[in-house]
Amino acid sequence: MNDFIDLPPEADPFIAKKWNKLLRRARLFTFIPFIEIVFVAGSMAMGTAGKDSDFDVIVGVRTGRIFTVRAFCVLFFGLLGWRRRNYSHYVRDKFCFSHFIAPEKYSLSGPYNEYWKKLYLSLVPIYGNFKQIQKFYDANAGWTGCRRHSALACPAMAVDAESRIKDWIPVFAGMTKNPITKIKEKILSGKLGNFLEKCLKNIQIKKIEKSLKTVKQYKPRNIFNDSELEFHPDTKRAEEFYFKP
Numbered sequence: 001m002n003d004f005i006d007l008p009p010e011a012d013p014f015i016a017k018k019w020n021k022l023l024r025r026a027r028l029f030t031f032i033p034f035i036e037i038v039f040v041a042g043s044m045a046m047g048t049a050g051k052d053s054d055f056d057v058i059v060g061v062r063t064g065r066i067f068t069v070r071a072f073c074v075l076f077f078g079l080l081g082w083r084r085r086n087y088s089h090y091v092r093d094k095f096c097f098s099h100f101i102a103p104e105k106y107s108l109s110g111p112y113n114e115y116w117k118k119l120y121l122s123l124v125p126i127y128g129n130f131k132q133i134q135k136f137y138d139a140n141a142g143w144t145g146c147r148r149h150s151a152l153a154c155p156a157m158a159v160d161a162e163s164r165i166k167d168w169i170p171v172f173a174g175m176t177k178n179p180i181t182k183i184k185e186k187i188l189s190g191k192l193g194n195f196l197e198k199c200l201k202n203i204q205i206k207k208i209e210k211s212l213k214t215v216k217q218y219k220p221r222n223i224f225n226d227s228e229l230e231f232h233p234d235t236k237r238a239e240e241f242y243f244k245p
Contacts, residue, residue, distance in 0.1 A: 015049065021093055022055050025082050029127050030175050032072040033184040034065040037128030037136060041099075045122040054084050054091035058099045058123065060136060062185075065193065066100050066229060067201040073097050100229040106139035109223065109230070117144055125150065127175050201226075 022044060029038055042056030043049040061069040077083035077095050084094040101108075108120065120140060125133050133150035141147045188196060208224050208231075221232040 014051070015047065018049055018051075018053070018093070019044070023126065025055075025077075025080075025093075025095070026126055027175060028076055028080070028082070029059075030178045031181055032069060032076060033181050033188060034062040034069050035127070035177075036060045036062055036103075036132050037125065039123040039125050039136075041119060041123055042096075045124045046118070052092045055093065055095045056098065057095060058101065059097065060101055060103070060106070060128065060132065063102045063104065064226070065188075065197055066102055066226060067204050068188065068193070068197050070097065070100055070204065070229060071200045098231045102227045103135065105228040106136045107142075108140055109221070109228070110143075112143045120144055121146060121148075 022040065026038065029035055037060035039045075039058040039060075040055065041058055043053045044055055059069065059073065073095075074083060074097065077097075078085075082093075082095055084091045084096045108116075110116075121144065130150040137148040137150060187193070205224060212220075212222060212231075221230055223230040
């Protein structure tokens with residue numbers, strides 16, 4: 001299979017290889033109904049990934065289908081062995097589904113410190129349409145003080161030199177919604193979809209609450225409702241960055 005990224009000679013070949021693996025596996029998003037946008041976050045987006053780094057993503061979903069999308073992501077990526085399982089230590093090249101958002105929660109939750117601002121400005125869009133991505137950018141322009149533009153392949157304002165990796169990544173990496181996925185959405189858009197969403201919500205909420213009780217937490221950012229699912233039980237790294245001398 002051809003690589004998505006054709007990097008210039010000065011680019012780190014290790015980073016290029018890891019990004020190409022991420023984008024090949026991200027094709028699976030095109031088969032999951034009700035996904036509107038996908039951003040790569042964390043060390044991959046900031047250009048600081050190591051060989052054992054995972055693939056952090058923020059998944060934007062259609063209103064009223066957040067638990068359905070999460071269930072499909074867990075199932076599809078899990079079956080292929082591409083999903084990070086809970087808080088497993090083996091995370092290399094596995095997708096970490098720690099954040100799902102519906103349009104009404106495109107404006108990300110605080111705290112709005114320098115660490116979270118850096119994370120936001122590093123986000124790399126890999127799936128979705130210009131209009132929806134721009135809606136996400138506009139929703140966060142107030143607290144970041146930066147208006148990004150979805151027509152660009154990289155942020156309007158680079159965070160640091162390591163962020164140059166985004167200059168070589170296509171915005172959508174050639175990904176569009178699969179025709180079969182559109183059929184799934186049509187089938188699951190009515191009462192059947194509402195019933196499925198309700199059932200999946202009840203099941204997931206119970207599992208989430210049980211799981212969080214067994215995890216060591218430090219000033220956690222855990223949110224689970226119909227508009228946002230965020231799981232960051234340990235924010236020590238963020239605090240160390242923000243308060244470092």
